[in-house]
Amino acid sequence: xxxxxxxxxxxxxTAAACGDKSSVSTTTPTTTQTTETFxxxxxxxxxxxxxxxxxxxxxxIVTLTVASPPATVVMGVGIGTPTGSxxxxxxxxxxxxxxxxxxxxxxxxxxxxxxxQVYDVGNQTSPVSYTVTVxxx
Numbered sequence: 001x002x003x004x005x006x007x008x009x010x011x012x013x014t015a016a017a018c019g020d021k022s023s024v025s026t027t028t029p030t031t032t033q034t035t036e037t038f039x040x041x042x043x044x045x046x047x048x049x050x051x052x053x054x055x056x057x058x059x060x061i062v063t064l065t066v067a068s069p070p071a072t073v074v075m076g077v078g079i080g081t082p083t084g085s086x087x088x089x090x091x092x093x094x095x096x097x098x099x100x101x102x103x104x105x106x107x108x109x110x111x112x113x114x115x116x117q118v119y120d121v122g123n124q125t126s127p128v129s130y131t132v133t134v135x136x137x
Contacts, residue, residue, distance in 0.1 A: 047119035049087035058137035066131040087115035
């Protein structure tokens with residue numbers, strides 16, 4: 001009987017240690033962000049578009065980092081879908097802005113072909129050189 005007590009105690013301790021106190025952990029896959037920088041020149045009353053491809057649904061962030069001369073010129077910046085040789089801007093996906101270091105436009109998009117367009121909002125008196133950065137999935 002003495003041999004059964006240690007064995008019974010061992011079984012009891014083992015069963016207690018195997019209690020279901022495990023936690024389930026789920027990992028959400030992270031989407032790699034891509035940063036693309038586009039440069040060009042917008043003529044008076046003109047526009048310029050650059051195509052890019054979004055690999056997964058997520059947020060697109062657009063920053064007009066340079067626009068000059070003059071450095072204070074306000075330009076239009078928008079996100080759209082490429083249609084032939086143009087960029088059809090999405091509803092509510094454009095803004096008039098001066099260049100800066102803070103993102104001026106962002107929104108959630110689905111995967112697929114998109115474009116960013118920089119355009120004259122009607123105040124240019126000469127061609128404007130620009131640089132725009134697009135961060136996307």
